[in-house]
Amino acid sequence: MVSAVTKVCNPMGMHMRPAQLFIKTVTPFKSNITLVVNGKEINGKSIMNLMAACIKQGTELEIKCDGPDEDAMLKAVVELIDSGLGE
């Protein structure tokens, strides 16, 4: 398992469009992805989970990827979040 910590920087947070983009980004990977948000673990491949977590601008995220392509997945996800989730 590999993990990284980052912050959501886009002003709107994880609303639906960023969440859809996030899911599109992680779906091709085989590994599992778990996000730790405010002490709660959520499944990073479920769009409803992502939106339910109410991730606002400045929220700290721990991203854990576990599986055969965990390194590539983690890299892609961190890049996505740091680039402002497409916004």
Next chain:
Amino acid sequence: MRIVDLLSPDRIALGAQAADKASAIELLVSLQEKGGALTDREAYKEAILAREAQTSTAIEAGIAVPHAKSPSVARPSLAAMTLKEGVDYQAMDGQPSDLFFMIAAPMDGDVHLEILSHLMVLLMDPEFTSQLRAAADPQTFLAVIDRFERAKFGEPEEDTPPLIHASTPEEPSAPKYRVLAVTACPTGIAHTYMAAEALEKAGQKLGIPVKAETNGSGGAKNILTSEEIAQADGIIVAADKNVETARFSGKKVLFVPVSDGIHKAEQLIQTIESGNVPVYEAEGPVSAEPEQEESLGRQVYKHLMNGVSHMLPFVIGGGILIALAFLLDDASINPANFGMNTPLAAFFKTIGGVAFGFMLPILGGYIAYSIADRPGLAVGFVGGSLAAAGTSFATISSGATPVPAGFLGALLAGFVGGYFMLWLRRACDKLPNSLEGIKPILLYPLIGVLFIGAFMCLVNPIMGMLNTGLTSFLNSLGGTSRVLLGAVLGAMMSIDMGGPFNKAAYVTGTGAIATAAAAGAAANDIAYQMMASVMIGGMVPPLAIALATTFFKRKFTDDQRKAGFVNYIMGLCFITEGAIPFAAADPLRIIPACAIGSGIAGALSMVFQCALPAPHGGLFVFPVVTNALGYIAALAIGSVVGMVLIGLLKKDLSSR
């Protein structure tokens, strides 16, 4: 922020019709407009469409959440809609969408994200969405949201009284489940689950959330938490065996047979909601009180079934292994030692024998346990063991040959031991409180075991004689009597499909094989033949119905035909209960047809001298049946007769 505060009945449309995505959006925008939160309807709609143009807001599972954060929105507002038939909303999972929440959010602040997040927490629960889709009117729809919001986010704060109180005053500050239920039947395969389903469905229909715990053969599922118990209005215990009830102490509890859970589900829930139910008080670990209201016959039946259901796994495991031993052995090596000649056979036979050895103690033990709770267990166990061994004063003092008292002896031990312990516990109530602690660890076990020991030594010779007499009577039965016996046993299995007749026949069969196995009877013993008739009698009803739904399609509804197919599997697995929905729908035609089919199968099984050493398993134990071909023929003939009778008795649907 609560969803119920952002929504109102006039912004909810249920079962609407829309041809495509565009018309669904138009409907939703019109709903949204009614709340007065929009300053410019067209600008808002454009913002919605612009958002959809980027990516669809359909999430998954038929849910879509179109939304716009726009200057045309004066304050946050929601509109909701369900569609009779879903439209293609370009969802990622390709499914049509039929449940919509449309969000209108003003430009400033995080409220949009909060509404979205809040909605998602609710929508993730499939129970929530299915209740929303089932809601009959906007009030119910709002009530569902209110209930789940309270359950997931806690009670609303004082300063924001939810709108819902005004519109539906009859909804109290509802806990998640207002009525709880526990269902259990002796076999734990079918009735348990049917009752649970019936209760939950009835709850849905009445708009009263119901959670049912199933105490089936695989252990308890969907277990009630203490929090749920604390919040519930009352609990329905629909069980034909004892279930754990001490946890319900102080709650309103309704005790009914499991069949009431299936047939009178709505009535039961309404009774609980009427509040006209006595409060259940468990006295410490004792749970004898409510049973006093039941008839003696029902009590005895329940205790007996508690014993039988605990004994069955031993009989099934042991019986099949012993049967395998005979199947794998070569009798020509040493006929007197059949079943133990080859190492593999001996292995199976030894393990099977050990499992069988537990049968009678378990039977006695769990009957007594059902009667007197924990203090009864040891007493019943010891009594059952003594019955199996046939110990008497004569065998102890003068070395007389013990005659096992068998199944009947173990039954007696269970009941006598159980009721003795019940009496002993009442008698001990008079003792000073300082002795309370030593009752369960000294007085009950010592006095109880001593009593049952003496009692069994006394009655074992009599029970042994009865047992031997019964066995030799059965063995002496001539051809005709045997066939008649088979017919009666078979027919009893399908007269009430899981009820007392069925269980009486079943217990007779299992009791017979338990006794025969303990006595080391031959593989084609009359006891095993009885069991064969019993099982085949129970397999015929579902099969006859399945065949009838295949060959007489016009006599059944679409749903019944689909359920009929499952009955092939149920029948082959010896789950008679599969036939119940059909029998319940049309008892006067289905039951006689099935009973005759079962009776014929049972009789034919005797004619062909089929013998079955295992008490359950259906098709899977056919390999260990003596004369399996005859058995299959008997099953086929019985099922076809049943099917033809159903065909003759039942009229075509259209001609009704």
